[in-house]
Amino acid sequence: MTNEVTDSPITGPLLSSVRVLDLSVGVPGPFAAKLLAYLGADVIKIEHPGRGDASRRAGPFLNDLPNPETSGSYLYLNGGKKSVTLDVSTSTGAHVLKQLVKKSHVLIESYRPGYLEDIGLDYDTLERVNPALVLTSVSHFGRTGPYSQYRGGELVDFAAGGNLNLMGLPEREPIKFGGNAGQYLGAVSTLSGAMLALYSADVTGAGQHVDVSIQESLVCCHIQDLCNYAYTGEIQGRGHGSMIYPCKDGYVGLTLQQHLWPRVCAMLDLPELEHDPMFATFQGRRENADLLDVHIIGWMIERTKEEVYHQAQGYNMPTGYVATVEDIVNSPQHAARGFIVEMDHPEAGSLSYPGAPFRIAGVEVEHRRAPLLGEHNAEVLCGLLGYDKSELVMLRGAGVI
Numbered sequence: 001m002t003n004e005v006t007d008s009p010i011t012g013p014l015l016s017s018v019r020v021l022d023l024s025v026g027v028p029g030p031f032a033a034k035l036l037a038y039l040g041a042d043v044i045k046i047e048h049p050g051r052g053d054a055s056r057r058a059g060p061f062l063n064d065l066p067n068p069e070t071s072g073s074y075l076y077l078n079g080g081k082k083s084v085t086l087d088v089s090t091s092t093g094a095h096v097l098k099q100l101v102k103k104s105h106v107l108i109e110s111y112r113p114g115y116l117e118d119i120g121l122d123y124d125t126l127e128r129v130n131p132a133l134v135l136t137s138v139s140h141f142g143r144t145g146p147y148s149q150y151r152g153g154e155l156v157d158f159a160a161g162g163n164l165n166l167m168g169l170p171e172r173e174p175i176k177f178g179g180n181a182g183q184y185l186g187a188v189s190t191l192s193g194a195m196l197a198l199y200s201a202d203v204t205g206a207g208q209h210v211d212v213s214i215q216e217s218l219v220c221c222h223i224q225d226l227c228n229y230a231y232t233g234e235i236q237g238r239g240h241g242s243m244i245y246p247c248k249d250g251y252v253g254l255t256l257q258q259h260l261w262p263r264v265c266a267m268l269d270l271p272e273l274e275h276d277p278m279f280a281t282f283q284g285r286r287e288n289a290d291l292l293d294v295h296i297i298g299w300m301i302e303r304t305k306e307e308v309y310h311q312a313q314g315y316n317m318p319t320g321y322v323a324t325v326e327d328i329v330n331s332p333q334h335a336a337r338g339f340i341v342e343m344d345h346p347e348a349g350s351l352s353y354p355g356a357p358f359r360i361a362g363v364e365v366e367h368r369r370a371p372l373l374g375e376h377n378a379e380v381l382c383g384l385l386g387y388d389k390s391e392l393v394m395l396r397g398a399g400v401i
Contacts, residue, residue, distance in 0.1 A: 013039060013040020013041075013363070013364055013366060014039040014040055014360065014363045015036060015039040015040045015041040016040040016041075018036070018040075018041040018042070018105045018106065018198070019041065019042045019043075019044070019103060019104040019105055019106075020033055020036050020037075020041045020042065020043040020044070020104065020105065020106040020107070020108065021044050021046060021097075021100055021101065021104050021106070021107040021108070022043055022044065022045045022046060022078075022081060022108050023046045023088070023107065023108065023109040023110075023111070024108050024109055024110035024138065025053055025054045025055065025110055026054070026055075026110055026183065027077065027180050027183035027184060027186070027187060028110065028138045028183050028184070028186035028187040028189075028190050028212070028214060029108045029109065029110040029136075029138050029187070029190060030045075030053070030055070030077040030078055030187075031077055031183075031184060031187035031190075032108060032136075032138075032187045032188075032190035032191040032194065033045070033081065033108050034077060034078065034079055034080060034081070035187070035191050035356070036106070036191070036194070037079070037080030037081055037366070037368070038080065038356040038365050038366060038367075039360075039363070039365070040364070040366055041106075042082070043080060043081040043082065044081065044082045044083075044084055044100065044104075044376070044380055045078055045081040045082060045083045045084065045371065046084055046085075046086050046088065046097070046100075047083055047084070047085050047086075047373060047374070048085065048086075048087060049085040049086070049087055049374075049396075049399060049400070049401055050085075051068075052068055052074075052083075052085070052373045053074060053078070055071060055073040055074040055077055055078075056068035056069070056071050056074045056373070057071065058071055058073040058074070059071065059072065059073070060072045060073075062347075062348050062349070067347065068373060069345075069346075069347040069348065069372055069373065070345075070347055070348040074370060075345065075348055075351070075353070075369075075370045076353055076354070076370075077370075078370040078371065079343070079353065079367065079368060079369060079370050080366060080367070080368040080369075080370075081370065081371055082371055082375070082376035082379065082380060083371035083372060083373055083374055083375045083376055083377075084374065084376055084377055084380045084381065084401070085373065085374040085377060085401045086400065086401055087399060087400055087401075088119065088121065089119050090398075090399075090400055092395065092398065092400045093400045093401075094119060094120060094121055096381070096385070096395075096400070096401075097121065098121075098125075098126070098129045099385050100380075100384075100385070101126050101129050101130050101133055102129050102130050103384060103385075104130070104133070105132070105133070105134060105198060105201070106133075106134045106135075106136060106194055106198060107126070107133060107134070107135050107136065108136045108138070108190065108194065109135070109136070109137055109138075110137070110138050110139065111137075112139070112149065113137070113139055113142075113143040113144075113148045113149065114143075114148075114149070116137075123135050123209040127207060130207065131205070131206065131207060132201045132205055132206065132207045133201075133207040134194055134197040134198050134201055134207050134208050134210065135207070135208075135209045135210065136190055136193055136194040136197070136210040136212065137209065137210065137211055137212065138186060138189075138190045138212040138214065139152070139212070139213065139214070140152025140153070140156065140157055140213070140214050140215060141160075141213055141214075141215050142211055142212070142213035142215070142216065143211045144211070147160075147215075152214065152215070154176075154179075154180050154181075154182050154183055155176060157182045157183070157186075157214050157215050157218055158176050158182050158218065159174075160215050160218075161182070161214075161215045161216075161217075161218025161219050161221070162218070162219055162222060162225070163182070163218050163221060163222065164176055165236075165237070165238070166222060166225070166236060166237075166238060167238065168238050169238060170237055170238045170286065172238075174238065182214060182217075182218050183214065185214070185217050185218060185221070186212065186214035186217050186218075188217070189212050189213075189214075189216075189217040190210075190212045193210035193212055194210060196210075197210050222236075243256065243289075243293075243296075244322065245293075245296055245297055245300045246297060246300060246301060247300040247301060247303055247304060247305050247307075247308050247321075248300075248301060248302065248303055248304045248305075249304045249305055250304075250305040250321060250322055250324070251305065251321065251322040252300060252305050252308045252309065252312075252319065252320070252321045252322065253319060253320055253321070253322065254296065254312070254317075254319055255317065255318055255319065256282070256285055256292075257282065258281070258282050260317055260318075261274065261279075261280075261282075261285075262274050263315040263316065263317050264296075264315075264317070266315060267311055267312060267315045267317070268295060268296065268299045269299075270295060270299075273292075273295065278291065278292075279292055305321035305322070306321065308321065309321045328340075329352065337359075338355065339354060339355050340352050340353070340354065340355065341353055341354075341355040341367045343367060343368070343369045344369065345369045345370065346372065347372070353367075355367055374401070377392060377401055378392060381395075381401070
């Protein structure tokens, strides 16, 4: 890295001089490390000998045949990295890790808070090895506080972060949408914290210990509701502000907030609804949602989701159709931006993946496949640390790599 400012545009990978050690599992740490790899960082994935990263055992698998080299989760989350097997819980493994730390800039980990201290790899110890190291720890509740040792997960994080309370119909129990959006949001916080600390280390020469809480990342998503509570004492509940309606070939999300209501009525060609006492206010639309649905669904069901989407956009309404996986893969928007990329893997073959979710002018984004388990042991341990191959044989025999 360099602090020099020039008038020349950036060319080539942005983080080509940065080395990252990825000791994390799950989604937030691995995805944050992958984003760093997109920017050209040399990311070394540290995996347990034999079993590898836990995501290697998570589906979906190619042809539904469990194979640690063809897990879709692993292939996506670890693209662009090198794989080194190393049991850091052993004294020899910890020694090797310290050697890697000495030659690296960032270490991302997701162990239970306190585990690194238990095995002698706490920040104070690693800082003595490399004073400029950025150690980024990501966990469900953060490293401190009464919940720090609690187990978490996507549903737990959504619930504890307050997001679950806002989702669903007011007369029903809360619901959560599918996938792991909270974990990926935690990845964005992990990336942000690591990059800020990396910049500070580049300027000052002093490293940082970054503590990322996935729950706190989710709390930040609804700061407006926290402000409303602070100002008025009102607790925001679930409502009918935005609803999903069926159409001819799928579903469309429609926002019914007060400032958009006249546009909704104009699009439906039902201007009389705008001032109807049952629907004229947001509260009225909530209380009479079943009656309102008759009007909206009757209009929607005669149109495709693309038709509804474009008509709503014509009325300057923030509306979107519910995209299926097929819609995403075939999206003309993604095609125009080259977002879906195809990569070949020695065991999984040629597959399509979502690419980098950002563009930086003049910066090359690298798309590279995920590694095989331990594929880069010799390259990293011999080429970077200076071990000879006979030492690798002994380390493997001892179960260290």
